[in-house]
Amino acid sequence: MPSLNHARALESIVRDVARQTxxxxxxxxxRQHKSDGSSVTQVDLACQKALIERLPELQVSPFIGxxxxxxxxxxxxxxxxxxxxxIDPIDGTTNFANGIPFFAISVAWLVGGEPQYGVVxxxxxxxxxxxxxxxxxxxxxxxxxxxxxxxxxxxxxxxxDLKRLPDTLLTALVREKPYYSQRNFGSSALEWCxxxxxxxxxxxxxxxxxxxFAAGRLILAEAGGCASDLxxxxxxxxxxxKQVVVLGANASLHSQWLDWLKAHG
Ligand code: IPD
Ligand code: CA
Ligand code: CA
Ligand code: CA
Numbered sequence: 001m002p003s004l005n006h007a008r009a010l011e012s013i014v015r016d017v018a019r020q021t022x023x024x025x026x027x028x029x030x031r032q033h034k035s036d037g038s039s040v041t042q043v044d045l046a047c048q049k050a051l052i053e054r055l056p057e058l059q060v061s062p063f064i065g066x067x068x069x070x071x072x073x074x075x076x077x078x079x080x081x082x083x084x085x086x087i088d089p090i091d092g093t094t095n096f097a098n099g100i101p102f103f104a105i106s107v108a109w110l111v112g113g114e115p116q117y118g119v120v121x122x123x124x125x126x127x128x129x130x131x132x133x134x135x136x137x138x139x140x141x142x143x144x145x146x147x148x149x150x151x152x153x154x155x156x157x158x159x160x161d162l163k164r165l166p167d168t169l170l171t172a173l174v175r176e177k178p179y180y181s182q183r184n185f186g187s188s189a190l191e192w193c194x195x196x197x198x199x200x201x202x203x204x205x206x207x208x209x210x211x212x213f214a215a216g217r218l219i220l221a222e223a224g225g226c227a228s229d230l231x232x233x234x235x236x237x238x239x240x241x242k243q244v245v246v247l248g249a250n251a252s253l254h255s256q257w258l259d260w261l262k263a264h265g
Contacts, residue, residue, distance in 0.1 A: 002109070007117040007132040009058055010107060017050045018105050018123040022090065026124075031097035039093045040067060047089035047105060055085050059109055063087060066211045084110045088211035091120075092187030106189035108214035113237030118215030120189045129193040129219050137196055137222035144223035147198035149249030150180070153256045156201035158182045159191045164206030165244065169230075172264035173204075192216025195247045196223035202249065202257040207242030220247065226254035230261060 022043055029041040048065040055063070061083035064076040076084065085107065090096050092103030101124040108118030117132040129144070131137035137144040150156040158179040162170055179202065185191055188208055194200040196219045205212075217235060220227055227235050227247045235245050246261060248254025 002117045002132050004132045004135040007130040010117060011119045011128045011130045013054045014105050014107055014119045014121045017047060017054060018121055021047045021050045023123045027099040029097055039097060041093060041097050044090045044093055048087055051087050061085050065089060081112060086110050086211055086214040088189060091189035095186045102185050103187050104189045106215045108218060115214050115218035118218045120193050120215050122190060131219040131222035137219045139197060144196050145198040149198055149253055150201040153178050153260060155180050159200040159203035160184055161205040166265060169265040178260050188212045189216050192220050195249050196220040196225055198249060201253060203247035206244050208245055209242050210237060225249045226251055230265060232258055
């Protein structure tokens with residue numbers, strides 16, 4: 001069973017790699033396009049490589065990283081049932097490449113697809129969110145959440161990422177805005193952590209891949225928050241294909257949010 005020390009040791013490696021590999025190249029990297037149209041920079045690749053070199057210091061396991069090929073994703077997933085490092089080397093690549101100071105390095109260790117410990121680190125604000133299963137969630141040593149979430153949807157600050165949401169739901173969200181105010185920061189890993197911290201009260205994101213949520217999902221759960229898909233089912237650990245995720249910061253707000261989405265989807 002991993003302890004909080006595992007998460008803290010991971011935090012230290014992720015901080016090192018971010019400071020050496022990512023931060024010095026902020027605003028100096030050019031965005032390129034992958035075959036699926038999404039963005040990547042040389043720094044995403046360098047950070048993934050550096051993490052693959054360092055993580056065996058903690059745990060010798062196969063790796064699945066966003067910037068590997070789809071074929072590698074499938075074979076790593078099969079090889080990693082008993083232990084797998086899941087890496088998003090830069091979550092928020094578009095922000096990173098455009099000089100927007102909001103992105104993170106996200107790493108989780110999974111067993112049977114389930115996160116055991118994980119870290120999401122924002123090198124600009126020097127905020128490390130981390131959690132270990134059964135041992136709580138933390139931000140730079142302070143337990144999460146930092147504040148209690150809103151009690152009603154109408155007073156909630158919502159994280160809304162409109163990409164890949166069903167059309168009817170998209171229209172309803174834009175027209176009716178059932179929350180107090182909404183934000184979209186461009187790094188889903190950090191958005192999960194913001195829900196965990198109580199900075200966001202509810203969240204929805206269309207189509208996420210496992211590296212977008214592996215660490216954030218554990219951090220939210222360990223902070224006492226709830227996550228599901230649009231049917232109210234748990235967010236599945238799947239490397240291939242993307243799923244819509246719905247988050248609420250506690251059980252009551254999650255059910256209010258989910259009920260509204262179901263009624264308008
Ligand atoms: C993206 C970011 C973004 C989200 C996209 C993700 P990437 O991850 O998390 O906020 O809207 O769906 O793909 O590609 O920058 O690692
Ligand atoms: Ca990407
Ligand atoms: Ca991502
Ligand atoms: Ca990424």
